[in-house]
């Protein structure tokens with residue numbers, strides 16, 4: 747299966763046995779992506795929120 751990285755628009759390979767909530771990382775930009783939806787071989791992801799980290803904004 748495949749998803750599209752929301753950060754850099756690269757194609758990300760997703761294992762067939764992936765489950766919702768799983769985190770994959772984009773091979774291009776390294777962004778961590780959370781699986782939010784799986785429909786008929788098409789996978790929707792969003793940028794994973796990093797919890798417990800303060801980026802000092």
Ligand SMILES: [Zn+2]
Nearest residue numbers: 751754772775
């Ligand atoms: Zn990316």
